[in-house]
Amino acid sequence: MFFCNAKQNDITPQTKRMKTSKTYKAQTKAKPRQKKAMFMLSDEEYNLILFYLKKYKIANRSRWFRETVLTHVLKNMEHDYPTLFEENEMRR
Numbered sequence: 131m132f133f134c135n136a137k138q139n140d141i142t143p144q145t146k147r148m149k150t151s152k153t154y155k156a157q158t159k160a161k162p163r164q165k166k167a168m169f170m171l172s173d174e175e176y177n178l179i180l181f182y183l184k185k186y187k188i189a190n191r192s193r194w195f196r197e198t199v200l201t202h203v204l205k206n207m208e209h210d211y212p213t214l215f216e217e218n219e220m221r222r
Contacts, residue, residue, distance in 0.1 A: 188194050
């Protein structure tokens with residue numbers, strides 16, 4: 131029977147078996163960031179970033195900078211991936 135109106139306290143062997151199944155989680159511990167990257171912004175750039183963060187309600191500015199920069203870097207690396215042939219040769 132797929133659907134039943136049993137009470138929460140009514141434990142049958144089937145529901146007991148389902149409740150005892152374990153879920154496994156990754157036991158990795160996040161490594162703390164130890165490297166620092168600093169850069170300077172003009173007043174206009176800084177105000178633009180503050181406006182963007184406020185508009186999209188981004189609370190963690192550090193994470194946003196990290197994700198934005200790394201996304202850009204990874205996207206460029208994907209486009210510049212070395213290939214055996216040039217792009218125009220592959221399109222033929």
